[in-house]
Amino acid sequence: MAEAGLPPAGLVKATAGIATLLAEGIGDTIRYSLTADPVEEARAGRQLLEAMGLRERKNVDLIACPSCGRAEIDVIDVARRANEAFGDREIPLQVAVMGCVVNGPGEARDADIGIAAGNKRGHLFVKGRNVAVVPEADMVEALVEWAEFIAEHGAEAAVARVDTEKAAREAEKDRARLLAEQGDDVNASEQRVDLISKLS
Ligand code: SF4
Incomplete structure (x- = not known):
């Protein structure tokens, strides 16, 4: 999802869109597009994959x-x-x-x-x-x-x-x-x- 906006509203909107696709098994690559530091985007992607059990947990x-x-x-x-x-x-x-x-x-x-x-x-x-x-x-x-x-x-x-x-x-x-x-x-x-x- 592009142009989701500022966190936390942007995070909620992007997660709703990306998680729905992932749950359906659609997509090989994800990218959060937040109006925030790119580090936040990468962290959000990693956390979503870990929360959905699609990636091995590395962090707390x-x-x-x-x-x-x-x-x-x-x-x-x-x-x-x-x-x-x-x-x-x-x-x-x-x-x-x-x-x-x-x-x-x-x-x-x-x-x-x-x-x-x-x-x-x-x-x-x-x-x-x-x-x-x-x-x-x-x-x-x-x-x-x-x-x-x-x-x-x-x-x-x-x-x-x-x-x-x-x-x-x-x-x-x-x-x-x-x-x-x-x-x-x-x-x-x-x-x-x-x-x-x-x-x-
Ligand atoms: S852990 Fe204790 S303080 Fe926290 S929500 Fe439950 S009952 Fe309330």
Whole structure:
């Protein structure tokens, strides 16, 4: 698609067009045409192919929760800093940044590695297994260190060097504290659903 315009709208338009063709098996070459630095165009093409499983992953796939009433951190800021820290490093892992330890490790259990915040701490998990606890200020640094280790030595070697039961106990402690403080329905989901259904 030519002349898609400025990101992010241009990215959305171009991706809608290119991905549709690729999903149909049409085309051998793709090119994003964005009103942006050509590096952005190349990165978008690579990321689309990796996301569609059409190219072997070479770089980090950073996923993050949308944040909600449970988050004690600014998820957008931590995810953005993690994204910058990983940059274009060739670490072919899915890395998760999650706002809370109540649901984060479960929601991102398929990620190769992730971190979830709680009680001013970051709870690191590998494939859903708690592995370590770090101060909240060190979340991004710890995430990068662990991802580098896993990329080089594998997840099992990374898990083998720590006491996972202790990490799980610490996570459970912070999870219980958050649940006690915030209750089961911190997002007031039922009231919101009720309100939306009355409006519609
Ligand atoms: S429940 Fe936790 S992990 Fe899920 S969106 Fe909210 S803050 Fe993020």
